[in-house]
Amino acid sequence: MSGLMKVSSNPHIRAKDTTSRMMLTVVIALLPTTFFGIYNFGWRAALIIALTIASTVLTEFLYEKIVGKKSTIGDFSAVVTGLLLALNLPVSVPWWIPVIGGVFAILVVKMLFGGLGQNFMNPALAARCFLLISFTSIMTNFDCDAYTGATPLAALKAGESVNVYDMIIGNISGTIGETSMIAIVIGACILIFCGIIDLRIPGTYIVSFVVFLVLFSGRGWDGQYVSAHLAGGGLMLGAFFMATDYVTRPITKKGQYIYGIFLGFLTAIFRVFGASAEGVSYAIIIGNLLVPLIERFTLPKAFGKGGEKA
Amino acid sequence: MNSVKERLYNGIVKENPTFVLVLGMCPTLAVTTSAMNGLGMGLTTMVVLALSNMIISLMRNIIPDKVRIPAFIVIIASFVTIMQLLLQGFLPSLYDALGIYIPLIVVNCIILGRAESYASKNPVIPSLFDGIGMGLGFSFALTCIGAVREILGAGEIFGFHIMPESYVPISIFVMAPGAFFVLATLTAIQNKIKAAGEKKGKDMSKIQSGCSEDCLGCDGKGGCSHGFYDTKAGEKTEGEVK
Numbered sequence: 413m414s415g416l417m418k419v420s421s422n423p424h425i426r427a428k429d430t431t432s433r434m435m436l437t438v439v440i441a442l443l444p445t446t447f448f449g450i451y452n453f454g455w456r457a458a459l460i461i462a463l464t465i466a467s468t469v470l471t472e473f474l475y476e477k478i479v480g481k482k483s484t485i486g487d488f489s490a491v492v493t494g495l496l497l498a499l500n501l502p503v504s505v506p507w508w509i510p511v512i513g514g515v516f517a518i519l520v521v522k523m524l525f526g527g528l529g530q531n532f533m534n535p536a537l538a539a540r541c542f543l544l545i546s547f548t549s550i551m552t553n554f555d556c557d558a559y560t561g562a563t564p565l566a567a568l569k570a571g572e573s574v575n576v577y578d579m580i581i582g583n584i585s586g587t588i589g590e591t592s593m594i595a596i597v598i599g600a601c602i603l604i605f606c607g608i609i610d611l612r613i614p615g616t617y618i619v620s621f622v623v624f625l626v627l628f629s630g631r632g633w634d635g636q637y638v639s640a641h642l643a644g645g646g647l648m649l650g651a652f653f654m655a656t657d658y659v660t661r662p663i664t665k666k667g668q669y670i671y672g673i674f675l676g677f678l679t680a681i682f683r684v685f686g687a688s689a690e691g692v693s694y695a696i697i698i699g700n701l702l703v704p705l706i707e708r709f710t711l712p713k714a715f716g717k718g719g720e721k722a
Numbered sequence: 723m724n725s726v727k728e729r730l731y732n733g734i735v736k737e738n739p740t741f742v743l744v745l746g747m748c749p750t751l752a753v754t755t756s757a758m759n760g761l762g763m764g765l766t767t768m769v770v771l772a773l774s775n776m777i778i779s780l781m782r783n784i785i786p787d788k789v790r791i792p793a794f795i796v797i798i799a800s801f802v803t804i805m806q807l808l809l810q811g812f813l814p815s816l817y818d819a820l821g822i823y824i825p826l827i828v829v830n831c832i833i834l835g836r837a838e839s840y841a842s843k844n845p846v847i848p849s850l851f852d853g854i855g856m857g858l859g860f861s862f863a864l865t866c867i868g869a870v871r872e873i874l875g876a877g878e879i880f881g882f883h884i885m886p887e888s889y890v891p892i893s894i895f896v897m898a899p900g901a902f903f904v905l906a907t908l909t910a911i912q913n914k915i916k917a918a919g920e921k922k923g924k925d926m927s928k929i930q931s932g933c934s935e936d937c938l939g940c941d942g943k944g945g946c947s948h949g950f951y952d953t954k955a956g957e958k959t960e961g962e963v964k
Contacts, residue, residue, distance in 0.1 A: 512892075520903070542894060545893070545894045545897065545899070546892045546893050546894040546895075547890060547892070547893070548893075550890075
């Protein structure tokens with residue numbers, strides 16, 4: 413085989429990156445968060461994660477079997493979707509929530525639009541929002557063996573004070589994967605080090621979120637308030653792992669900055685003025701919907717066409 | 723009698739206003755939160771559609787071509803007002819449930835579409851039954867969508883609890899996004915049945931719509947006998963403008 417020349421059209425120079433390799437890196441980068449979630453919430457968290465991944469992978473496999481397409485579960489994208497969805501669920505959910513969420517994420521959001529690369533929204537986040545709208549009381553019940561009561565963000569919204577140190581370490585209630593800022597940042601460093609993501613989107617997202625939060629909250633520069641907002645909720649997980657999703661982010665560099673600023677703006681609005689304490693997932697899927705528009709307006713000019721008129 | 727049957731079949735199956743023509747989406751998506759609302763909306767529209775088709779067909783030779791749309795609207799609006807008062811008087815609960823969507827039947831594009839493309843060119847009896855057929859097709863579609871949404875979103879159908887106690891209603895289905903999910907799924911199933919029928923060699927052109935294309939993909943260039951888009955009327959006005 414090795415003696416055969418491969419005849420193909422361009423491009424002729426190829427990187428070693430493949431979809432499955434990238435997705436596997438993302439899974440590895442999510443492992444610190446996953447293990448911290450299991451440590452924080454107990455064995456039930458592991459069960460929820462396993463169930464969600466099984467549901468997404470099985471859905472993709474069965475769908476492709478039924479419609480007679482080549483199986484694509486080998487690219488691990490379904491695993492990433494399942495893992496991200498599980499990390500966005502509270503630990504107390506009944507067993508059928510991960511199953512419905514997984515089926516919705518893969519079947520409705522991903523496969524019906526044509527599979528990986530064609531989905532217009534992040535499947536994991538779309539499924540989370542679907543579950544959040546459908547089963548509001550179940551999805552916002554963060555009581556478990558380890559913690560009871562409101563999440564830090566909800567407490568912050570109610571005007572109570574929170575322990576920022578605990579929020580950075582992660583000893584707080586919340587969804588399985590969003591609690592520990594440290595674990596998420598370790599994962600993000602792995603991704604940046606491997607060149608899977610760059611800081612363009614997460615950086616603009618977080619910075620603009622802080623700016624708009626200071627503007628909207630009416631508290632001026634309150635260090636404790638701002639850092640609690642940064643460490644709390646899904647902001648870190650969303651900024652590093654979901655807003656940077658290759659399929660649903662803008663391709664152009666200028667577009668990525670606009671996208672990041674827009675996400676920060678929406679998240680700040682949702683968190684300050686919204687009825688719910690959290691708004692990262694809605695902000696990112698609304699951002700996803702605007703990506704085609706952003707790309708349209710930031711399309712670089714082809715060489716020789718247009719440009720500044722002297 | 724044959725034309726009556728053909729018109730009814732056309733409205734319910736061949737050119738079902740919701741699943742094939744995809745007309746009147748506003749009430750379809752908005753009021754189908756339960757099977758009862760869907761059925762109520764469908765039947766109200768059917769009555770208006772049948773009566774306005776009949777009157778427009780009667781007056782088709784009197785109405786001048788230039789003012790035909792305002793004339794149609796006046797006729798349709800009269801019947802909608804009658805229906806609104808009747809509903810308010812005799813079915814107040816349905817009246818409350820449908821709310822603003824009853825007066826909005828005036829601008830329902832199924833009614834104006836049938837007036838323009840069928841009733842204004844055909845005799846009274848076929849027009850009346852065209853209206854009834856289209857109305858039944860619309861009612862059928864709305865009831866189906868409403869039933870699916872009600873079962874999934876509330877665990878009930880026509881107000882009767884049918885799902886087991888342990889079933890947790892998926893409340894997104896009684897909200898706006900649910901309408902899109904259910905409509906898309908039912909349309910897909912309907913197309914699947916058509917495609918399966920075609921494979922078996924049945925003459926699906928009768929169900930399709932006369933031409934090789936679906937009415938949806940039709941750019942209105944004609945060739946199709948029932949012409950939802952009235953190409954000739956458009957040409958005439960253009961000519962007059964010139």
